[in-house]
Amino acid sequence: MSHVVDLYWSFRSPYSYLVVPRLLELERDFDAHVNVRPVLPIAVRQPEFFANSDPLWFSYLMRDCVRSAEFAGLPLRWPRPDPVVMDFATRTYPKDQPHIHRLTRLGVLAAEQGKGLAVLRAVSHLIWSGEVDGWHEGDHLAQAFAKAGCDLAEMDAVQMAEAERLDAAIKQNEADQREGGHYGVPLMVYDGEPFFGQDRYDQLVWRMRQKGMAGR
Template sequence: MTLTYDLYWSFRSPYSYMIMHRLRLLERDYDVRCNVRPVYPLAVRTPEFFDTRDPLWFSYFMADIHREAQFLGLPFRWPRPDPVYMDMATRTYPKEQPHIHRLTQMGALAAEQGKGLEFLDEVSKTIWSGTVDNWHEGDHIAQATARAGLDPATFAATVDGESSRLNAVIEASQVAQRAAGHYGVPMIAFNNEPFFGQDRFDQFKWRLEQQGLARR
């Protein structure tokens, strides 16, 4: 029997990038299927979240993401540009964002077309690996789309034509995420149990094994 789980995931989350290679290998090697549900990052959903953080939260976060990438053997650099625009003069996140809404809508559409994991992996590598400057320009995202097995021109046109519908899909996923037990990303929900954080992958796989995870 194929086991299934929900993945709540954000293009602005370095930890979301860091879990992707393990999820793709999991699905390649085992009879398990991911229901990809991209969501908007906290900076877009609830930007006030960051107003109440102790300064140590940010300094630890920045140290940890680089250390974790090194530990996992992943290339990593903070994106240029950041997928979420911040007004540095006011240190606020404007509602009008140039990148994150379209990226997330693209992720939702890729999931509908059966290429969710592939798309999230290829695009997050483009944004977070440090191999590309100005990832939002030229054909970087189009190339990632093609590597995910989708036709870039047709795919982009569909996103443009269905952005309102895709936004509703994303908002529904955000509601489902909280109902599943957490608000952060990456978050896996399996059998009514949430696993928050890329560092819970091993526990998630352990739980799958308890439920009969089988090799392909």
């Protein structure tokens, strides 16, 4: 039986983007399975989070995510547009969000189809790599889904028709995330133990090998 990791993951998180290639390697190299559990970003779940945080929190985040990407050998630029619309003057987030709910529902659908990690890899690269401006325009998103073996038009039709069911699944993911031991992303939970952040990946693998995970 494969060793299963629950992955709580957000399309707005640079650290979520950075961990996906390593999780793909985990499934490739070991007797392991990553159960993709998309969640909404903290900015949508708790809009007051950033408004009430120390300004150094955000400035450090910006510096650290760029450094972390450089260390991992991955390109990174803050998305254009941001998957979550923000008023930078007030550091607040309007309730009407044009991108993130669609993306998160599509992530849930991809996981249901057994293509969760592949979609996360292709779409997060599109959004975060800086290779294109306007990732939401033209056929950029459709091409990313196609790389993962998915048809965006078909999945969009489903996510609109089944929005209520998918939103309920996202809410359940968020509840299970907290039960797993943290509210942030990426959160990897293995055998009841939480590993928060892409920089805990090596500890995750260490623990999994301790508990008998073998190479393929």
